[in-house]
Amino acid sequence: MNWISDVVRPKIKTLFKREVPENLWIKCPDTGQMVFHKDVEANLFVIPGSNYHLRMTAANRLKATFDDGAWETIPTPDVPLDPLKFRDEKRYVDRLRDARTKTGMQDAVMVGVGAIEGLETTVAVQDFDFMGGSLGMAAGEAIVTGLETARERGTPFVLFVSSGGARMQEGILSLMQMPRTTVGVQRLREARLPYIVVLTNPTTGGVTASYAMLGDVHIAEPGALIGFAGPRVIEQTIREKLPAGFQRSEYLREHGMVDMVVHRHELRPTIARLCRLLMRAPAPSAAKEPVEAANDDPPVLEAAAE
Structure with missing residues (x-):
């Protein structure tokens, strides 16, 4: 039995082994492009290069x-x-x-x-x-x-x-x-x-x-x-x-x-x-316009009365 190759080396490999998640990379079904999972997730699960919708x-x-x-x-x-x-x-x-x-x-x-x-x-x-x-x-x-x-x-x-x-x-x-x-x-x-x-x-x-x-x-x-x-x-x-x-x-x-x-x-x-x-229904921006117009009306009417 070789103590250095059979015992020490496996322990060193285990010590420095990095666990890589299975879904770290996504392969585009259309082009075969490999894309980082976080980039795809941030892009609403659309492959950035090909625009393939996952x-x-x-x-x-x-x-x-x-x-x-x-x-x-x-x-x-x-x-x-x-x-x-x-x-x-x-x-x-x-x-x-x-x-x-x-x-x-x-x-x-x-x-x-x-x-x-x-x-x-x-x-x-x-x-x-x-x-x-x-x-x-x-x-x-x-x-x-x-x-x-x-x-x-x-x-x-x-x-x-x-x-x-x-x-x-x-x-x-x-x-x-x-x-x-x-x-x-x-x-x-x-x-x-x-x-x-x-x-x-x-x-x-x-x-x-x-x-x-x-x-x-x-x-x-x-x-x-x-x-x-x-x-x-x-x-x-x-x-x-x-x-x-x-x-x-x-x-x-x-x-x-x-x-x-x-x-x-x-x-x-x-x-x-x-x-x-x-x-x-009114658009979100349009809903605020009548309120602003109502606030502007009194000065206009006062000016007309003068």
């Missing part, structure tokens, strides 16, 4: 949307955990437990109320990290709760969508969330309150076939995949090559499926402007 967690999305990153979390009703006792490679309850541990969320949708440039707004966010943002009973209840909260408080409702579709582990109970959320949207519309949808990457399946395409205004982030079935499935079905950029945000805007494609840096002011317009 997915955001629900908490980060709400923080970036509301003034000062502050909001009131709206609790959502409890639902049966595993109504069908579903099991494939592993039990559904185990998948839910893993997703909750990974994301810190109870399910795929988070609802909050706060101010966006001074205007109170109800916002719901689907988190793709929670089982692909799939629509189950809990997610459906959260969206309906968000719609009802907006109706009761008289606020606009903004929904950030990111989902792979209905949650197969809940079967028909998952599919029932499509008409339930549609009824919720209709009730909000009857209250004459705006419903703004922000389509993020990806938005597919039954979610696209229901509440994701029922907004008064549809905004899409650049490069987001939006459609009912994926492009590979469509190509295999029709046996034809699809056009370049098919089912991406820019393609859908050119063909009238979405109203606008907005960079993430411009989303917050765009949403605030649309909400003020649809609610007929």
Whole structure:
């Protein structure tokens, strides 16, 4: 046994070993560029060089949307955990437990109320990290709760969508969330309150076939995949090559499926402007002008009287 190589050297290596976090660097899916994680986070999870929009967690999305990153979390009703006792490679309850541990969320949708440039707004966010943002009973209840909260408080409702579709582990109970959320949207519309949808990457399946395409205004982030079935499935079905950029945000805007494609840096002011317009609310700066004018009126009247 060599004491210097077998004992001393490993101890020295352990002494000076540095633990490097796994998420220290992020690789751009578009260009392969390696970017420091803190730089990406400070840039709202947009790769600085390529402008590729990475997915955001629900908490980060709400923080970036509301003034000062502050909001009131709206609790959502409890639902049966595993109504069908579903099991494939592993039990559904185990998948839910893993997703909750990974994301810190109870399910795929988070609802909050706060101010966006001074205007109170109800916002719901689907988190793709929670089982692909799939629509189950809990997610459906959260969206309906968000719609009802907006109706009761008289606020606009903004929904950030990111989902792979209905949650197969809940079967028909998952599919029932499509008409339930549609009824919720209709009730909000009857209250004459705006419903703004922000389509993020990806938005597919039954979610696209229901509440994701029922907004008064549809905004899409650049490069987001939006459609009912994926492009590979469509190509295999029709046996034809699809056009370049098919089912991406820019393609859908050119063909009238979405109203606008907005960079993430411009989303917050765009949403605030649309909400003020649809609610007929004054801009924050305009709200102060009448007060200033009222203070200036008396001297003018006195001068006229003299």
